[in-house]
Every structure is written in structure tokens, then in C-alpha cells.
Amino acid sequence: MTGTRTQGTPIRSGLYDERSVTVEGRDAIRDADRVFAEFYTSRLVGTDLDALEAFHDTDIEVRDRAGVERNPDPVLAAAETASVVFLTAGDTMVSTTHADLRIRAEERGIDTHVVHGTTARTAASSLTGLQNYRFGKATTLPFETAHGGDGVPDSVVATIEDNRARDLHTPVYLDIKVDDPHWAESDDTYMTADRAARLLGAEFPDRLAVVVARAGSPDPLVVADTLANLATRDFGDPLHLLVIPAELHPIEDEALSAVAES
């Protein structure tokens, strides 16, 4: 098919494992000439490369950060002459790196098509019973040493306070250190919700928060309690996220009571 410009398809593999992909995404993988992937912006915690390749009965060429951001040419060149799928975990296009890859493809005249996937953002709403329309701007809590300071960055505190002032919930995503040379020696790959609650609890000790662990997995966990109390708990395997709610509406209160541990 040399000379025919065919589609590169960024695909979200979803939240958790090989079954989190949509049927449309699975079909695109099946029909592709080559399948690339990156797992440094997020991870599918419930699977690994071997399981993904076996499930889709295909070879997956994994690219690290440099292979996507500094040297994307082999991926783009492949997409100029063949049908290429580029797999990402979680929200594809949410990372600037995915948007940038798509821009470069379009600028080279390669048609792109985004296959949507499931996302932590909406999982945070649907698992907790907190109403989707009440979610404000999201924020990400970095590891203490990643932002060159102690505790919680001012921008995270400001987002939570600002949403609260507008009566909105704040989804707080937790830092992941993957394929980052700064962290090569560290065991702390995923920030846990108890660690996040300890950090945020220094700012808002008595604030109610909701932990969502393993969204998209067969055993997701939802726990609602004060940040001070959440800091003392263990929520098990990653990925974790937190929601700092505004005042709960009665139906949200009822829903949290029905679905959350406390």
C-alpha cells in the first residue's frame, strides 16, 4: 500500500485492562497493519503487553517518551503508507503529547480518526454518585519532590478552593511516575490515595473526600471520609484518585451512602 496515505488511529484502551477497549477500538486494532502504543502517560494496571498482544492477536510496538515526542518520524512514516493504530491508556488526546502527534500527522496529510475510550473523569462521577454536572476543573497532585517544594502546590489548593466557592466538586488525579528518568530509582510509581489524603489533609483536615480506587476494574473501591481519616487507610492496588466534593446534594448524599464505604 506504499504511497497511499491511510489512517493513523489514536485509540484509548480504556481504564483498566484489555477488555476496557471498545468494540470499535478492538476492530481497528484487528484491521491495522501496524499497532504502536505508549504507556508512559498512563498505564493499564490490570494487564500487560503480553496479555494485550494475546487478546488482540497482534504485535504491539511500544514507544517510550523519546520515541513519541523527540523521534515520532518512524510512526508517522508508517502511517503515511499503511493503516496504523496508536494505543494509549486512559484519555487519549488528554496528554499534550497525543494532541501533538495528531497535529504532526494531519500536517503531513495523514487522516486521523480518534476512537474514544472510557475515562477516569467520568468514572469518578459514575462510581461515586456525585453528579457529573457539578464537577469543576480537575487538578493533578504531584509527588512532593516533583514540583520542587513541600506539600501541595498552590495551584492545586487554588483549584479546590475555587471550585468549592462555585459549589463544584474537584477531581484530583494522582501522580504517576512511569518512564521518567528522574524517578528511575524510586519505588513510588503511583501516588496512593492515602498519601494524597495526608498531603491534602494538611490544607483541609476536616474536609470530606471520596477515594476511588481501581476504577474500571472488577473490584473498584469507593470510600468517603475526612481527609485526616483517609490518610490512615490502605486502598490496595492502584490506580487511585480523589474527589473533593462541594456540599453534597441530598441525592448525592444518599448515593454515596449506598455505594461508598466510610
Place this chain on the structure above:
Amino acid sequence: MTGTRTQGTPIRSGLYDERSVTVEGRDAIRDADRVFAEFYTSRLVGTDLDALEAFHDTDIEVRDRAGVERNPDPVLAAAETASVVFLTAGDTMVSTTHADLRIRAEERGIDTHVVHGTTARTAASSLTGLQNYRFGKATTLPFETAHGGDGVPDSVVATIEDNRARDLHTPVYLDIKVDDPHWAESDDTYMTADRAARLLGAEFPDRLAVVVARAGSPDPLVVADTLANLATRDFGDPLHLLVIPAELHPIEDEALSAVAES
């Protein structure tokens, strides 16, 4: 299996058609004893009941609003003694009616498990290149006569202005009239983006807006222009949504230029 309480699974069927469901969702449908669905809170525009039943090789029992909200007992009673799946289009649990059904199930001792799906909210980000972390609170634009007034409700204007003041994009979902007795005689089932742009353009004529039509379909369309100009266009088949962006960051500007018509 009478007497054994087994799981009722709310499933998002995704955005567009029968292939928008995740593999996990497809498997849950396959393994269920009974499959219910409602299509009054949203619609899978790219498919219909026959195609869904054929794709999943199962019978789907569709419930109208009354059958979910006023008389959910048959669904809940079925879930007490068998494995039941409840299908919804778009974001499941985003509608209060889904959260309410789940609360009632949990209160009856029925284990529930949410299978996440793809959502218009994240599609709005990934199709447009507008950065996900810059999206603020969402709003829904109702048909003029649905809110008992002319033009755009004050709450919609306030959400757009408030997000803008915080340098955040506003996703604007557009009204759908399905299974609503008020609208039985009307042809206007889905509000189109040009109609929405005309309404919003009365408030913000020169404001840049981005139309996303048919997210999740094989032919999604993204168009960026002023509201006044968008009001004169035709964006084809539903569903449509609008994003009212804050000031664009350079990479967003570049992405929109690469992926959007204007």
C-alpha cells in the same frame, strides 16, 4: 437462581452505535440473564434496537421513563434473582435517574457494578484538541420553549461567563426531546448546533465556538468559527454539541487549525 441476589450491571453503550460499547460491556450483555435498556435520557444515533439485539444476539427489554422512574420494581425484582444488565446510552449514572436506580438496587441488597463507557465530555476534548484540564463546568442548552422563556437561560450564560473568567472552556450539551410527552407533536427531537449558535450568538455574537457533530461516529465533524457564522451553517446528522473556549493556548490553536474546519 431464585433467592440468590446477583448483579445488576448498568452499562454505558457509549456514544454512537453498537460498536461503541467496551469489550467488558459486550461480555456482560452476553452473560446476562436479562437485558434492559432505556433510550430517553440519550440515544445511540448510529444504531437502533434491532441492530443492537442482532449485534449482541440477545433480547433487549426497553423501558420508558415511567418504567424506570415510577415503576422500577420489575427491573429490580429481576435483578434480585438473576444477572441483569441495564443499558444506557452516553454517560451512565450522569442522569439522576440512573443513580437513583442504582441506589434503589443497593438498598434492596442487590450488588451493582458499573461498566464505564465513552462520553461526549471527553470526546469534546479529544476531537477538538482543546486541553481536557481546561474544561470547566458543563451546561445544557434547552429548547427555547422548554424553560418557559425566550432565548438562553440565565444559568447557561452565567456558566459560560464564569468559566471564561477562570480561563476555562465550557462544554455546552444540546437538548434532546425523547419520550417526553410535552414534545410528542414536535419534529425538533435534537437541538442542532446551528440553532444553538443562533441562540447563544444573541448573547455572544463574536465569540469563537467549536461545533462537534457526531462524536464517536465514523464521520465526526469539528468546525470552529464565531457563533454568528456558525448559526448560518448546517452540520448534518445529530448529535451535536458546542464548546465555548476560553482564550486558546498556542498548542490548542494549532490543534484546532489542524483538525477543525472553519
